Amino acid sequence: MASAAPKPKIWNDPFWRGLIFQGALLVVVLFLLAGAVINARDNMQARGIPTDFAFWDRPASFDINQTLIPYSATSPNSQVFWVGLLNTLLVAGLGIVLSTVIGFAVGAARLSTSWLVAKLAAIYVEGIRNVPLLLQIIFWYNVVLGNLPHPRQAAPFLDIAFLSNRGLFVPAPVFGPGSNAIWIALTIGIVGAILFRLWAAKRQRDTGRQAPVGWVTAALVIGLPLLAYLAAGRPIGVDYPRLKGFNFTGGQRLTPEFVALLLALTLYTAAFIAEIVRSGILAVPKGQSEAAAALGLRATPTRKLVIMPQAMRVIIPPLINQYLNLTKNSTLAVAIGYPDLFNVFSGTVLNNTGAAVQIVFMTMAVYLVVSLITSVVMNAYNARMSLRER
Amino acid sequence: MAGFVRTAPEPTLPPPAASIGVVATLRDRLFSGPLASVFTVLGVVFLAWAIPPLVRFLVIDAVWSAPDGAACRAPGAGACWAYIWRKAGYFTYGSYPIDQRWRVDIVFIVGAILIAWLLIRRAPWRSVAAGLFFIAYPVMTVLLLRGATTLGLAIVPTDMWGGVLVTLIMALSGIVFSLPFGVALALGRRSTLPIVRFFSIGFIEIMRGVPMITVLFMANLMLPLFVPESWAPDRLLRPLIGVALFASAYMAEVVRGGLQAIPKGQFEGAMALGLTYPQRMRLIILPQALAIVIPGIVNSFIALFKDTTLVAIVGIFDFLRAVDTARLDPEWAGPTITATGYVFAALFYFVFCFGMSRYSLAVEKELAKSRNR
Structure with a gap:
C-alpha cells in the first residue's frame, strides 16, 4: 500500500x-x-598595514603606569599583552569578590523586615542599574577622584591610608624571612578544615551528632597561621605610606584609574547580583520555610540549611553570567586610561603597529575563550545541580 | 428551667489597641525585631548623613539661571542648572545646523507617536504601527536627517549629528535591525538543518562572548577593510552596524526563550493543518512567542540603550560624549560643572530606562494574569 x-x-x-x-x-x-x-588583503597591502605577527616581538616603546610583572618601554609587544591581561584579571578578580559581597548584602537587605532598609536597597539597585556603566566610571574618575586634594592635604583614613589626586595609598605588607611558614600553615589549615567538615558531615549523617564546625574551621584557618606567625618571630611587617616632600613614599599606591574602575564595576555589578539573590531567595516556595518551622528549626538554621541551598541553585547560573559581564565590562577601562588588556593592546599597540586585524581578533579571542570555558563549566554544573524529578 | 439562647450576635470588639494606628504600623514595618531595629536606626543615620548635603548641592545652593559661568564659579555654589539649560540644544542635536533642527524634531515626534502606538497594548491597528515603524519610519528618518536635494532638503553630513539624536538613532536602529535578525537567528538555532544551526549558534555565541567595545572596534577599524574601498561605510554607519549585530545576538536568545515556551502541541497542530514552515512560524508560533517575550525585548532594549554610550569611545558624538565635551567649555568651566553634567546625564538615562523597566513589569503582570486564568 x-x-x-x-x-x-x-x-x-x-x-x-x-x-x-x-x-x-x-x-x-x-x-x-x-x-x-x-x-x-588588498586594502591592507594598499595602505601598508602589516598582515603578519612580526609586531609581536618588536619593542613596545611606551610606558604603562601599572604593571604586575616586569615591564619597561623596551619590552616587546608580547609583554604588553601579558601586562594587560594580568591587569584585566586583577580588576576583574577583585571586582568579582567585592561585588559578590555587596550584592548578597544588598539582596538580603531588599528582603529585610525593616521597611526603610528594604527601600534604601531598592533605591540603590534601581538607581545603579538604570544608569550606563560608562557614565558611572567617568563619574567616579572625573568627579569623585578628580577633585581630590594634593598629597599634602590628602584625606586620611585613620592615618594609615591616604586618598589624594595621586591615588589611594594603603599600607602594604612586607614579607620577611620565615614568612613561608605562615603560607604552609595556612595551606594545612584550609586542607584540615575541609577534611574536618567532610568528617563532621559524614558523622552527622550516620549518627546525628553535630560537631562545632565553625569554631574548628576558624581555629584551623586563622589560628594555625597566627601561631606560625608568632612562632616564626613575626616575619610580616607593614609598610605604612608616609608623606615625604610633595608625595607619599612607602605603602602600596593604587592609581586613581584603578580605584575608579574597581568602584564603578563593583557597585554596578553588585546591583545586578542583588536582584539575582533576591529573586533566588523568593523562588524558594514558602512551604519550605513553613515546613522547616514545623520541624522546629530556628530562623538561622532555616536560612542556612533550607532556604539558601535551594536558592543557590537558582542564583548560581545568572551569578556566573554577571561575573562574565563584569570581566567584559572591564574593557571600559579604556575610557579613563586604566591599562587593561583592551586599552593597552587593542588601543596603544594597535595604534603603534597598525596591525588592526590581528590585534582585534586576538583580543576578542581572549574574552571568547574565557566566556566559552565558563559556559562549558556552567553547563556541566547545571546538569549536575538541576532538580531530578522522578 | 429555660436555657439561655442568644438571639443576636455579640457586638465585635475593636482590635487590640497595640495592633492599630501609626505606632503599630511603624513597629511592624521598622522595628519588628532587634535586628530590624538596628538596621532601621542605621538607615536613618545614613539618610541624615546623605540627604542634607545632596539637597543642598542639587536644590538649595544650585544656580538656576545665569548668563554665564560666573555665578556657578562663586564659592559655595551648588549644581549649575543654568549651564544645562543653556547647553540643552547642544545636548539634543549636537552640531546639527540650528535652522535645520525642525527636521530632527519631526523625527523625534513621529518616533514617539509610533512607539507609543506599539507599546500601548490596547491600541488598535498595531500591525500597521509595526509596519510603519520598521519600514516607513527608518526611510523617513534617513531622508529627513541626511537630507535630499531633490526634496529641497539641504544635506547635513553625519559628523554634524550629535547628542540625544545620535543616542536615539543608535538605540532605535539597533532595535529595528535586531528584532527581525534576532528572530531569524533564533529560528536558525532551533532549526533541524545542521549548517543553519551551526552558523546561528556560532554567530550568537561569538557575539555574546566578546565585550561590546571589541565589536565596535571591529566595525570601526575593520569593516572598511573588508569591503572594496569605494564601499567604505559612513563614519556613523560603522558603529551602527556593530551595535545592530551585537544586539541581534542578545535578541536571538530572548526570542529563543519565547520559542521554547510554546507547547509542542502548537507546532504539531500547525503541521496537522498542513501549513508550510513559513506559515507555521508566521501565523501560529511567532505571534505567541513574541507576545511572551515582550518584557524580555524591552529589557534588552534597556541594555542596548545603556550600551549605546560605548560608541563615544570610538569617536561618535552621542549624548554622553556631548555632556562630557561641554564641561570643558571655558565660558562655563567651574568646579561644579562636571558633576552637574554627569548628574543630568544620569537622570536622563534613568528616566528612560526606569520607565521602560516599569512598562516591562506591567506587561509581565498582565501576561501572567492571562496565562493563569
Missing part, C-alpha cells in the same frame, strides 16, 4: 529542500567570507 505513494517533487521533499537551502546558505556565507578576506 505504502509503495503506491507517488514520489514527491524534488522541491517538496524535505530532505532535498533542506540540502539545497543549506547549500545555498553555505555558498553565500563562504562567498562573503572570501570576499572579506580578499578585500582585507
